[in-house]
Amino acid sequence: xxxxxxxxxxxxxxxxxxxxxxxxxxxxxxxxxxxxxxxxxxxxxxxxxxxxxxxxxxxxxxxxxxxxxxxxxxxxxxxxxxxxxxxxxxxxxxxxxxxxxxxxxxxxxxxxxxxxxxxxxxxxxxxxxxxxxxxxxxxxxxxxxxxxxxxxxxxxxxxxxxxxxxxxxxxxxxxxxxxxxxxxxxxxxxxxxxxxxxxxxxxxxxxxxxxxxxxxxxxxxxxxxxxxxxxxxxxxx
Amino acid sequence: xxxxxxxxxxxxxxxxxxxxxxxxxxxxxxxxxxxxxxxxxxxxxxxxxxxxxxxxxxxxxxxxxxxxxxxxxxxxxxxxxxxxxxxxxxxxxxxxxxxxxxxxxxxxxxxxxxxxxxxxxxxxxxxxxxxxxxxxxxxxxxxxxxxxxxxxxxxxxxxxxxxxxxxxxxxxxxxxxxxxxxxxxxxxxxxxxxxxxxxxxxxxxxxxxxxxxxxxxxxxxxxxxxxxxxxxxxxxxxxxxxxxxxxxxxxxxxxxxxxxxxxxxxxxxxxxxxxxxxxxxxxxxxxxxxxxxxxxxxxxxxxxxxxxxxxxxxxxxxxxxxxxxxxxxxxxxxxxxxxxxxxxxxxxxxxxxxxxxxxxxxxxxxxxx
Amino acid sequence: xxxxxxxxxxxxxxxxxxxxxxxxxxxxxxxxxxxxxxxxxxxxxxxxxxxxxxxxxxxxxxxxxxxxxxxxxxxxxxxxxxxxxxxxxxxxxxxxxxxxxxxxxxxxxxxxxxxxxxxxxxxxxxxxxxxxxxxxxxxxxxxxxxxxxxxxxxxxxxxxxxxxxxxxxxxxxxxxxxxxxxxxxxxxxxxxxxxxxxxxxxxxxxxxxxxxxxxxxxxxxxxxxxxxxxxxxxxxxxxxxxxxxxxxxxxxxxxxxxxxxxxxxxxxxxxxxxxxxxxxxxxxxxxxxxxxx
Numbered sequence: 001x002x003x004x005x006x007x008x009x010x011x012x013x014x015x016x017x018x019x020x021x022x023x024x025x026x027x028x029x030x031x032x033x034x035x036x037x038x039x040x041x042x043x044x045x046x047x048x049x050x051x052x053x054x055x056x057x058x059x060x061x062x063x064x065x066x067x068x069x070x071x072x073x074x075x076x077x078x079x080x081x082x083x084x085x086x087x088x089x090x091x092x093x094x095x096x097x098x099x100x101x102x103x104x105x106x107x108x109x110x111x112x113x114x115x116x117x118x119x120x121x122x123x124x125x126x127x128x129x130x131x132x133x134x135x136x137x138x139x140x141x142x143x144x145x146x147x148x149x150x151x152x153x154x155x156x157x158x159x160x161x162x163x164x165x166x167x168x169x170x171x172x173x174x175x176x177x178x179x180x181x182x183x184x185x186x187x188x189x190x191x192x193x194x195x196x197x198x199x200x201x202x203x204x205x206x207x208x209x210x211x212x213x214x215x216x217x218x219x220x221x222x223x224x225x226x227x228x229x230x231x232x233x234x235x236x237x
Numbered sequence: 238x239x240x241x242x243x244x245x246x247x248x249x250x251x252x253x254x255x256x257x258x259x260x261x262x263x264x265x266x267x268x269x270x271x272x273x274x275x276x277x278x279x280x281x282x283x284x285x286x287x288x289x290x291x292x293x294x295x296x297x298x299x300x301x302x303x304x305x306x307x308x309x310x311x312x313x314x315x316x317x318x319x320x321x322x323x324x325x326x327x328x329x330x331x332x333x334x335x336x337x338x339x340x341x342x343x344x345x346x347x348x349x350x351x352x353x354x355x356x357x358x359x360x361x362x363x364x365x366x367x368x369x370x371x372x373x374x375x376x377x378x379x380x381x382x383x384x385x386x387x388x389x390x391x392x393x394x395x396x397x398x399x400x401x402x403x404x405x406x407x408x409x410x411x412x413x414x415x416x417x418x419x420x421x422x423x424x425x426x427x428x429x430x431x432x433x434x435x436x437x438x439x440x441x442x443x444x445x446x447x448x449x450x451x452x453x454x455x456x457x458x459x460x461x462x463x464x465x466x467x468x469x470x471x472x473x474x475x476x477x478x479x480x481x482x483x484x485x486x487x488x489x490x491x492x493x494x495x496x497x498x499x500x501x502x503x504x505x506x507x508x509x510x511x512x513x514x515x516x517x518x519x520x521x522x523x524x525x526x527x528x529x530x531x532x533x534x535x536x537x538x539x540x541x542x543x544x545x546x547x548x549x550x551x552x553x554x555x556x557x558x559x560x561x562x563x564x565x566x567x568x569x570x571x572x573x574x575x576x577x578x579x580x581x582x583x584x585x586x587x588x589x590x591x592x593x594x595x596x597x598x599x600x601x602x603x604x605x606x
Numbered sequence: 607x608x609x610x611x612x613x614x615x616x617x618x619x620x621x622x623x624x625x626x627x628x629x630x631x632x633x634x635x636x637x638x639x640x641x642x643x644x645x646x647x648x649x650x651x652x653x654x655x656x657x658x659x660x661x662x663x664x665x666x667x668x669x670x671x672x673x674x675x676x677x678x679x680x681x682x683x684x685x686x687x688x689x690x691x692x693x694x695x696x697x698x699x700x701x702x703x704x705x706x707x708x709x710x711x712x713x714x715x716x717x718x719x720x721x722x723x724x725x726x727x728x729x730x731x732x733x734x735x736x737x738x739x740x741x742x743x744x745x746x747x748x749x750x751x752x753x754x755x756x757x758x759x760x761x762x763x764x765x766x767x768x769x770x771x772x773x774x775x776x777x778x779x780x781x782x783x784x785x786x787x788x789x790x791x792x793x794x795x796x797x798x799x800x801x802x803x804x805x806x807x808x809x810x811x812x813x814x815x816x817x818x819x820x821x822x823x824x825x826x827x828x829x830x831x832x833x834x835x836x837x838x839x840x841x842x843x844x845x846x847x848x849x850x851x852x853x854x855x856x857x858x859x860x861x862x863x864x865x866x867x868x869x870x871x872x873x874x875x876x877x878x879x880x881x882x883x884x885x886x887x888x889x890x891x892x893x894x895x896x897x898x899x
Contacts, residue, residue, distance in 0.1 A: 072784040073784045073788060073790065076785060077787045081785075084782070088781060088782035089779075089782070090779050091779075093775065101772070104771075104775075104788055105786070
């Protein structure tokens with residue numbers, strides 16, 4: 001299978017501090033790939049580095065095109081939706097406006113309206129609350145809004161950063177169900193960074209383990225699920 | 238230059254250089270200082286009275302800039318309104334000498350003290366006037382100053398202003414009035430430099446800089462931020478007030494519109510051009526704001542200000558620490574060559590701190606894991 | 607009573623001008639966290655541009671539009687060329703740069719157009735209008751009308767266009783804005799351009815009242831500072847309200863408090879600034895800013 005997104009020797013810096021130390025990563029098209037690892041392992045930084053939010057060394061290919069060194073907004077315009085950790089909601093704008101912003105780069109108005117219906121279908125609560133200020137939503141609702149905003153881009157690649165963080169288990173299940181549907185019915189490639197290994201392993205096809213800014217191991221999800229040693233030492237369940 | 242050398246003293250001592258090197262360095266610095274001072278003292282015998290007046294004016298501005306540098310450079314508070322304190326000092330002297338017939342020597346001291354009090358009072362709410370708000374409030378102060386001066390016309394003579402006499406030459410010294418004024422300004426400047434140097438290398442100076450670099454940490458270490466900020470504002474105003482007093486004595490005239498917002502901007506420009514985080518920078522800055530306009534004036538009446546503005550902007554790109562930092566570096570290289578010392582100039586500046594500091598936008602981007 | 611109402615109406619008219627400059631300041635402050643001290647001088651300079659166009663035989667409204675276009679280009683260009691490269695520089699550096707711009711505009715205007723005051727035409731009729739027992743000055747009404755129209759247009763722009771929404775998003779959360787593909791740096795330049803246009807309109811409105819000269823905006827700027835401080839730098843609506851309040855306050859203190867008269871008008875603004883910062887630093891409508899430590 002062709003690598004839709006590929007990173008070779010990826011290094012990332014915050015100021016002078018090196019956070020990623022030569023990471024190699026390959027995300028197959030149309031699949032869900034998960035980055036697992038403890039807090040501080042470098043998962044978030046990896047996602048941020050992939051879309052130009054940190055200083056980067058190494059090569060990043062997206063759909064065969066070099067994207068390292070491009071500004072974030074240009075990478076987004078290539079169809080990469082990044083749902084950041086902490087959701088990045090526009091708290092003072094309404095839910096509807098948040099969703100419209102998700103489709104900011106698109107000019108096909110009719111299809112945008114269609115997609116609006118589509119995300120309302122995935123997350124009905126957003127439709128109910130479309131005129132309220134996004135900052136007033138609950139944590140789970142804000143997470144849904146963030147994912148929905150990402151979908152409004154009609155992305156080819158969806159980067160999800162810790163979507164389960166701070167959510168009740170039932171919300172986590174609902175969210176991951178939505179992610180699976182999005183992946184299966186629309187063929188959106190997903191790269192997911194998660195601490196919640198069991199939830200991620202359920203939905204992912206392929207898994208990488210990240211530790212202190214390096215890839216420790218990787219492989220098909222079912223293999224990792226079956227490997228007790230790895231499960232105990234890295235996934236902690 | 239005086240402090241370019243003295244500041245380095247500590248660095249060299251701390252660096253643990255050997256005794257011979259230290260002695261050589263000492264004589265090098267002492268020599269340089271003595272030469273500069275001697276040159277300054279000799280100047281009156283080579284220059285015309287008008288040129289002397291210009292140099293006196295530069296020394297006077299240097300005193301004011303010293304005050305501004307202490308405030309902006311060493312304490313991190315912006316003032317766009319120091320012209321108001323310059324005016325306060327100037328009018329205090331003008332009123333005391335002409336209306337009450339008080340000897341100008343006393344009025345210089347009175348101007349300084351009054352400005353100290355006014356600066357302290359204006360600085361009292363300093364903790365709440367952070368950054369841009371302080372800039373805004375002080376600019377408003379500068380804009381309002383001429384109007385206030387005109388309003389109290391029974392004291393200030395309104396728009397007419399006050400004309401006063403040049404200070405007479407005391408003790409039958411063989412000098413003319415311009416020469417005397419020159420030496421008077423020079424003497425007060427030297428005194429001001431020594432006092433500033435003493436203040437900044439001591440406990441008070443360290444507290445001021447701690448507040449500039451990290452107010453929260455300073456507060457936890459027991460520095461009373463609000464008090465120190467107000468005090469710094471007061472001390473800064475003291476310097477500027479004394480300068481204003483001397484300035485009025487030098488031009489023998491005080492009128493509201495000479496203390497407009499552009500005086501404040503002029504002072505800010507001098508401070509920035511010279512280098513806000515330096516004592517010697519005050520002198521370079523003062524020479525700049527006195528002599529550059531003299532030449533620029535030949536182009537057009539408006540040219541000095543345009544050039545000043547361009548300088549301000551260009552400096553922020555090219556040399557945010559002003560002339561002083563450049564000269565410090567050159568002098569450091571010279572010392573290294575002559576004395577073999579490896580004194581590396583430790584120029585601390587709010588500009589350099591700031592470069593590392595991320596801007597508001599990225600700060601909000603709370604970095605991930 | 608009649609004086610009182612007349613003073614309030616004329617206060618609204620100058621208030622509209624303060625509101626406009628205050629709004630311009632706030633537009634830039636919100637998107638870049640920076641107070642543009644050169645805002646008033648930029649407005650003055652664009653008004654001179656309009657004067658040049660009028661002198662070249664243009665009609666009033668073509669010159670008005672021309673000046674606005676010039677202002678937009680000026681603001682946009684300054685952000686891209688002068689402010690942008692200093693994006694990560696500390697506050698002090700940016701304050702100094704805008705002060706530098708202030709002196710440059712002031713002196714270049716003096717250089718080109720000299721410091722002699724010039725009359726500037728008003729698009730509104732001079733003859734007073736009688737409404738009931740009131741005699742109204744069309745000049746005042748016109749200024750209020752133009753200001754309100756402009757404010758309405760700006761409100762519409764921000765609340766019903768895609769670009770306006772994007773600009774609000776940038777103010778709110780620049781990082782997330784990048785993540786939805788908004789070219790943030792262009793939005794900031796656009797903000798500067800719009801602020802310059804708002805300022806230009808204020809300049810064109812105030813010029814007939816105070817005459818055209820390089821220092822004409824000094825008094826307006828200090829009142830605009832007071833307005834923005836009063837309303838809150840983080841609130842565009844607040845700045846506008848603050849502007850009208852300051853306009854009325856200026857007229858009423860001038861008429862009724864003999865100690866103040868017209869001679870201490872700037873000091874009133876200074877006092878408002880200091881008092882607001884002391885009592886409620888965020889202004890009447892502002893939100894407390896998140897402070898970086």
